[in-house]
Amino acid sequence: MTSPAFQDSFAHIHCFGCGRDNPGGLGIKSHWLQEGASSICGFEPAAHHCAGPISCVNGGIIATVIDCHAICTAMATAYLEEGRSLDSLPPIQFATASLQVRYLRPARMGQLLLARADVVAVEGKKTLLKVEVTSGGEPCATAEVVAVRVPADWQP
Numbered sequence: 312m313t314s315p316a317f318q319d320s321f322a323h324i325h326c327f328g329c330g331r332d333n334p335g336g337l338g339i340k341s342h343w344l345q346e347g348a349s350s351i352c353g354f355e356p357a358a359h360h361c362a363g364p365i366s367c368v369n370g371g372i373i374a375t376v377i378d379c380h381a382i383c384t385a386m387a388t389a390y391l392e393e394g395r396s397l398d399s400l401p402p403i404q405f406a407t408a409s410l411q412v413r414y415l416r417p418a419r420m421g422q423l424l425l426a427r428a429d430v431v432a433v434e435g436k437k438t439l440l441k442v443e444v445t446s447g448g449e450p451c452a453t454a455e456v457v458a459v460r461v462p463a464d465w466q467p
Contacts, residue, residue: 316340320397328379385438385458401463418446
């Protein structure tokens, strides 16, 4: 992946899935495939990311990869639309309004998961994205995500 990871530029990201400031997290990294339109991230599941059958990746881990990759893509899109660098202040933040995942087949342990997010539409504060996750080159999950921009000082 040739473009810098979004997460390496965002300030103060503590998220379990994508936060560089969370040493116990998944540490996913998202990159543009086509600036402003589609992005990709790869994730190599570790043994402790297994489901009941130890040969399969836990569905919650897959959903987290989808969620974080989509939200980071929405954030990067907003920075791009405003002509700002990803590390500029105030930070642009999004939260998940909707995450609909459809699991197609098991994702196998020991195989790279690739998540591709496509920006479908930007409507005011909402960004709509479609995500496909592959495992071993085969689709294992698809999702629709609605990301909503929140104030820079937002704290739930």
